[in-house]
Amino acid sequence: MLASGLVVGAALGAIMQRGRFCVTGMLRDVFLQKKGRGLVALFIVIAVHAVGLAALTTLGVIAPDYRTFQPVAVITGGFLFGISIVLAGGCASGTWYRSAEGLVGSWFALVFYALSAAAMKNGMLSGFEAWMKQWDTGWTTLPQTFGVSPWFFAIPLALATAWAAHYYLAKDAARPKVTLQQPWYKKALHPYTAGTLIGILGVIAWPLSAATGRNDGLGITTPSAHAVSFITTGEEKFLNWGTLLVIGLFIGAFIAAKASGEFRVRVPDATTTVRAIVGGIGMGVGAALAGGCTVGNGMVQTSLFSYQGWVALGFIALGVFVGSKIWLKPSVAAPQGTYSTEDSIRSAEDAVIESTPQGGGFQVATGLITVPTTQKRATKARPIGPGRYKLDTLGAVCPFPLIEAKDAIAELDDGEKLVIDFDCTQATESIPQWAADNGHGIEDFAQNRDAGWEITVVKNAAR
Secondary structure (H helix, E strand, O other), rough: OOHHHHHHHHHHHHHHHOOOOOOOHHHHHHHHOOOOOHHHHHHHHHHHHHHHHHHHOOOOOOOOOOOOOHHHHHHHHHOOOOOOHHHOOOOHHHHHHHHHHOHHHHHHHHHHHHHHHHHHHHHOOOHHHHHHOOOOOOOOOOOOOOHOOOOOHHHHHHHHHHHHHHHHHHHHOOOOOOOOOHHHHOOOOOOOHHHHHHHHHHHHHHHHHHOOOOOOOOOHHHHHHHHHHHHHHHOOHHHOOOHHHHHHHHHHHHHHHHHHOOOOOOOHHHHHHHHHHHHHHHHHHHHHHHOOOOOOHHHHOOOOOOOHHHHHHHHHHHHHHHHHHHHOOOOOOOOOOOOOOHHHHHHHHHHHHHOEOOOEEOOOOOOOOOOOOOOOOOOEEEEEEEEEEEEEEOOOOOOOHHHHHHHHOOOOOOOOOEEEEEOOOOHHHHHHHHHHOOOEEEEEEEEEEOOOOEEEOOOOOOO
């Protein structure tokens, strides 16, 4: 039965990778872009999960152990986790599947997340975790507090979520849509489809996990900590259904990324690396205190309508808001000056040699030669022809490619073109949709390498 954890994990990883399913991005978009359509995907997971778990509980298939609400630990941990996932560039599950895409920054975040979670649960910081959790209200779930069936909450949530999904799907049908021309197996899953499938997997996971003696559903933090503990101690008690779940998640995401041409080892710059390490440590500490991450709390405990789950999710969102305000800003453009032909050629040669970091990522020179111009521009994008500019965001994790694109195109004139190089999978959806929503034209959107894309945005061409 333990092997079922590996199977469920592989399916979860593949779905998350193909659906670009990242709770960090969903919450971030609410604050940065004032859009809630991505967040609906999370509520689809919760709603499907809630209906399924209510059914399994009613039928007596499972008997969840409801966690008591420890407000100091949950609030502190949730907020710290929310800030940290902004720094790390993804939540716990997002870090696992983006590691499988070849993002070295996510590797650093994942290692330090698992280590700090293990230190909190089984190591030198376990005393601190116990001290923070001493304040216990004894409260478990809303249904138990009010003495009602979980159906009382599950049905209204499902209906409200269905209405929200229908609302955004109808709006999306009327929006201009730009997509890559790809074979079906390379196409990304719609986030609402991914959310539905993840919710179903969450329902399936609970009885399979319970059958092995682990009375719980999907989870990332404790299994990640157990994986570290098993590696360092060799104790078989740490090799359980949950441990195989996260291992399977990585395997499934890797297979999906490789099959779709979205795997490539991508090395970040020093700033991104430091942020990933600090973010990983904060993720592990925060999730351990809160009793779970965006999966354990944001998808599982919320579906049980536990106080822990909903309060933790709220403070994770608050942490994402604060972190976004602090760190998610465009880079400062370097002064361009006045170019001659000789200067332009030398600049291109220097780019090949030095690969100057820009936009928070590792810049790769394109080999294109800038043409002579006498116009002094303040843009971070470099000229590559009359009315054409190049923006390299290679190595930058989302949302930085979109942030840099917005900043760069604001400095162009109507009709001028911005050629954007990027290798963040999430940007394959966010950049073209931003362009379409804001009246910019799209040219030459194509995948030009494994985990590499180029898109040409024409400023205000569609207006």
